[in-house]
Amino acid sequence: MIHKPWTSCAAVIQATGLVVGLAAAASAEQAIQPGFAVTVAGAPQPPGEIPSGMAWIPGGEFSMGCADPRGMPHGGTDPMQDARPIHRVRLPGFWMDATEVTNRQFAAFVSATGYVTVAERTPKAEDFPGAPPESLVAGSIVFTPPAENVPLRDGTGTAHLRWWAYVPGADWRHPTGPASSIEGRDEDPVVHIAFEDATAYAVWAGKRLPTEAEWECAARGNAAGQPYPWGGEFRPGGTWMANTWQGRFPLEDTAADGCAGIAPVKTYPANEFGLFDMSGNVWEWCTDWYRPDTYARDHRQGIVEDPRGPERSFDPQEPGQSKRVQRGGSFLCSEQYCARYIVGTRGKGEVSSSTNHIGFRCVKDAAP
Numbered sequence: 001m002i003h004k005p006w007t008s009c010a011a012v013i014q015a016t017g018l019v020v021g022l023a024a025a026a027s028a029e030q031a032i033q034p035g036f037a038v039t040v041a042g043a044p045q046p047p048g049e050i051p052s053g054m055a056w057i058p059g060g061e062f063s064m065g066c067a068d069p070r071g072m073p074h075g076g077t078d079p080m081q082d083a084r085p086i087h088r089v090r091l092p093g094f095w096m097d098a099t100e101v102t103n104r105q106f107a108a109f110v111s112a113t114g115y116v117t118v119a120e121r122t123p124k125a126e127d128f129p130g131a132p133p134e135s136l137v138a139g140s141i142v143f144t145p146p147a148e149n150v151p152l153r154d155g156t157g158t159a160h161l162r163w164w165a166y167v168p169g170a171d172w173r174h175p176t177g178p179a180s181s182i183e184g185r186d187e188d189p190v191v192h193i194a195f196e197d198a199t200a201y202a203v204w205a206g207k208r209l210p211t212e213a214e215w216e217c218a219a220r221g222n223a224a225g226q227p228y229p230w231g232g233e234f235r236p237g238g239t240w241m242a243n244t245w246q247g248r249f250p251l252e253d254t255a256a257d258g259c260a261g262i263a264p265v266k267t268y269p270a271n272e273f274g275l276f277d278m279s280g281n282v283w284e285w286c287t288d289w290y291r292p293d294t295y296a297r298d299h300r301q302g303i304v305e306d307p308r309g310p311e312r313s314f315d316p317q318e319p320g321q322s323k324r325v326q327r328g329g330s331f332l333c334s335e336q337y338c339a340r341y342i343v344g345t346r347g348k349g350e351v352s353s354s355t356n357h358i359g360f361r362c363v364k365d366a367a368p
């Protein structure tokens, strides 16, 4: 079977308080991974009324980063070197959206402002010197599974081009191309979102995008040194906790977790802080510029206060591109290729690029 993006979830897992409680209890019993120290929780009580759709993140002092996951069950093949050294970070409390921003929420923003996303704009010839005019068409990048099995790595750094394609007319309203739509998908996370699109929404909503440290603090809850936002086991008690990929990547998504493609938000249980989909479903933009050595720099400072990332990006794999951090992994994450459903791992994206597995959520500062 070839994976068909945007097929419906076969079964919806209700996120009940009971399941959230079990997840928190399970995480408390897990051993802390080497390199991590206990979390010193910040303000447990929110400073006022909870903004609609948001959750209180107490902040505090925590260990940020990722142990080498190779050898772990579901740990994948990547050492995740850019997520080390594990280092201490201290943050004030803040509010965070409980879910990824949905199609319904983004439609309200567009309706109110007339905003046009990057994917909907026709590229300008001056921004792409030498490009043939016929290639300057609005669109975005869509996961397009190949017909036959392909190598996941071939030493060229371009193996992923076998399952990604630039599709004219793909945008947030047309996730897999002009013939597709978001009808009936109001509660799916919005995708095909470039960094400036996410920022524009956040400003309109009176919020902002999270820093990478805020994102990780929120995802971990108060449990230190666990590989997942819910604790130490990928499937505690046999329960699927996140929307990821099962089956042979990129050919066949068996949807053993109940969902092929994107899942509506709140399909899987929330973490200790009441946040959904902090692992899997869609990638989420953070404000920090990406560099692989950010943590090495931070580690030398001792406890880092509210880090905001480096002043500019640098990715040795694509040195000419400006990239921001993305977090959380997506429905395409698999232990065969990208185990970035693991909570301390890092992703990155060129700021004007969008795909059908990149979305976002917002945060809000606590009132002084």
Ligand SMILES: [Ca+2]
Binding pocket: 243, 244, 245, 246, 255, 256, 257, 258, 259, 260, 261, 331
């Ligand atoms: Ca899935």
